[in-house]
Amino acid sequence: MFKYNMRGENIEVTEAIRSYATKRLSKLEKYFTDVPDVTAHVNFKVYSDKKAKVEVTIPFSFLVLRAEETSPDLYASIDLVVDKLERQVRKYKTRINRKARDRNVDVTLPVFEEVHEEHEQDGIEIVRKKRFNLKPMDTEEAVMQMNMLGHSFFVYEDSETGGINIVYQRKDNKYGLIETDNF
Structure with a gap:
């Protein structure tokens, strides 16, 4: 299970925001057979024009997932970030599996x-x-x-x-x- 480090700039991270972000981000755990012990860093920002930005960084030992999205609604930004991260994980797994199958090699990525x-x-x-x-x-x-x-x-x-x-x-x-x- 992921651990979460959430902080806000110009916004208080309420329990509702924290709960929604945790629920949506935990969706990524299904892509891993053994969910690694990692901390997802989540930053919420609200600008003077009322746009909300969500940045998520999840550093694994073999890959760093990172995405950010800005929209007029904070919850929509969370959804967009999770969708982007999910695409990254699927793309990564497809490429790694194809590469390992084609070359029969162990692929490692830096942290x-x-x-x-x-x-x-x-x-x-x-x-x-x-x-x-x-x-x-x-x-x-x-x-x-x-x-x-x-x-x-x-x-x-x-x-x-x-x-x-x-x-x-x-x-x-x-x-x-x-x-x-x-x-």
């Missing part, structure tokens, strides 16, 4: 540990820092993980060369690859 610190160095202000546990994967898996996270780039260890590579999404919606040389 991200976010560190919220502020550093100032030579006039450059670093407002966010992330640490990556790089696990070997091929380019296709890296692109899949990047898309699942909704990011425009992704850093990974190439499973064939052992080098650190970066995939990124170009403005034409194609992908680029930066390969590093190990000296």
